[in-house]
Amino acid sequence: MAASLFTGVANAEVKTITDVIGREVEVDLPAKRIVLGMYYEDFMAVGTAAAYDNVVGISKDVWAGWVPANWAMHVAARPSLDQIPDVGEVEAQNFSIEKVLSLKPDLVVLADWQYQGLGLDVDHIEEAGIPVIVVDYNAQTLERHLASTRLFGEITGQTERAEEIAAFYETALNDVAARVAKAGGPKPKVYVEFGNKGPAEHSFTYGKNMWGAMATAAGGDNIAAPFVEWWGPINPEQVLSAKPDAIFIAGRENNKSETALPMGQQVDAAEARAKLSAFAGRPGWSDLPAIKNGKLFGVYQGASRTLSDFAMVQFISKQLYPEAFADVDPVANYLGYYEKYLPVKPAGTFAISAAEG
Structure with missing residues (x-):
């Protein structure tokens, strides 16, 4: 008893x-x-x-x-x-x-x-x-x-x-919303794509859920939202005409394509950055504001659809509103969540910029 x-x-x-x-x-x-x-x-x-x-x-x-x-x-x-x-x-x-x-x-x-x-x-x-x-x-x-x-x-x-x-997660998301509101100004246009097919073939983007909803929560204007209900591809020409200010490619560890973006547990940062950078070579992408301004990023697909995704929302927000999130370290927060609530310690590449290094 x-x-x-x-x-x-x-x-x-x-x-x-x-x-x-x-x-x-x-x-x-x-x-x-x-x-x-x-x-x-x-x-x-x-x-x-x-x-x-x-x-x-x-x-x-x-x-x-x-x-x-x-x-x-x-x-x-x-x-x-x-x-x-x-x-x-x-x-x-x-x-x-x-x-x-x-x-x-x-x-x-x-x-x-x-x-x-x-x-x-x-x-x-x-x-x-x-x-x-x-x-x-x-x-x-x-x-x-x-x-x-x-x-x-x-x-x-x-x-x-x-x-x-639940309180921890709600506080994190409310903090993002408050910082974005304080930053003000027009919302940057964002495009998110699952990078499982590599640069040669456009894969899924996201509308109302998963990365689409996360991009919106992060203070972005998701360019795919008018064209995709949940997830699916959009016409590559639509990406070019929308002129996104930031592009996020989601990657994972187990890819069938050699050119797909690797992200996650035990993924080497240099390999991830090299394969992420290759996406910038897509036809017409060199003229996009996101590519011109070094706003091409990789995020971990496994950190969506989960409580730890608050850190990916923080990461997206930090790239869109760098001054408002200058004191936020999303990757450290992601690892800190595991340390506090889970019995394992991740090690790998979970969020990255093609412009680094």
């Missing part, structure tokens, strides 16, 4: 909670057998590493496949992660309802995009008496980030820690 007073985890209790898409779900909390679809670091930051003692299944490719260096870093710190059964991946259309049911979870947690992608298959899970909770960091809205964090607090019994992290 005495030990339980210091765990920070509440006793089991059936609660009705509302998820991020407004569904009221009755759940026995804190959950003891969880299938977790995404947002693995956010779940760990809120619930602590011990929360994975209660995870019986994951959509493994979303972590190990999308950000393998990040996955390897966590497995090195907690080898048992690699033993958690894989339930498949929604986008790859191999998510197995049968596998989920065989694990006998008392809760399934899905990202909003996973819930939407599974459609009527979710009914099979709920018909088996297993509640499904929807969370969402992909929208990159303050409202959904905070709501998802508090839901993780409810699920893991770490409500106080969830409130602390």
Whole structure:
């Protein structure tokens, strides 16, 4: 009894909670057998590493496949992660309802995009008496980030820690907004692209969510917003005619293209800068204000759709309003977040300028 007073985890209790898409779900909390679809670091930051003692299944490719260096870093710190059964991946259309049911979870947690992608298959899970909770960091809205964090607090019994992290995130975003408002003036035009295809082929840009929403939160005028709802390519001529003042290319560790932008865990800064600089050689880009003024930057794709993305918002803002953010070190803040809330220490290249070095 005495030990339980210091765990920070509440006793089991059936609660009705509302998820991020407004569904009221009755759940026995804190959950003891969880299938977790995404947002693995956010779940760990809120619930602590011990929360994975209660995870019986994951959509493994979303972590190990999308950000393998990040996955390897966590497995090195907690080898048992690699033993958690894989339930498949929604986008790859191999998510197995049968596998989920065989694990006998008392809760399934899905990202909003996973819930939407599974459609009527979710009914099979709920018909088996297993509640499904929807969370969402992909929208990159303050409202959904905070709501998802508090839901993780409810699920893991770490409500106080969830409130602390939610307050931390909200304070960081409000500080960005206040600095941008104080700086005033017209909003710089921003273009963001996923650099997974390299300079020769234009890849996805972002409209209302992910990097598009982050660029807007950072005080930028996202040139893709009128043309792209969520994510997708736009005509290269549109980029040229919009004349962006700053360009951000998002990169990751596991690229199929040799010319793609590498960013993230264990990525060498010199290699990242060299491949980032190659994007400036695209036809017509030399005439863009962003390229003329040395405003071509690389950012880490893995630092979107997560609580640590506040640091990427800070980085974008600092490039758009350098004087207003002169005392802000976004990369140090990114690493500081890990030091405070997660059991691993990233090392690599997470935000960079092509003009440096």
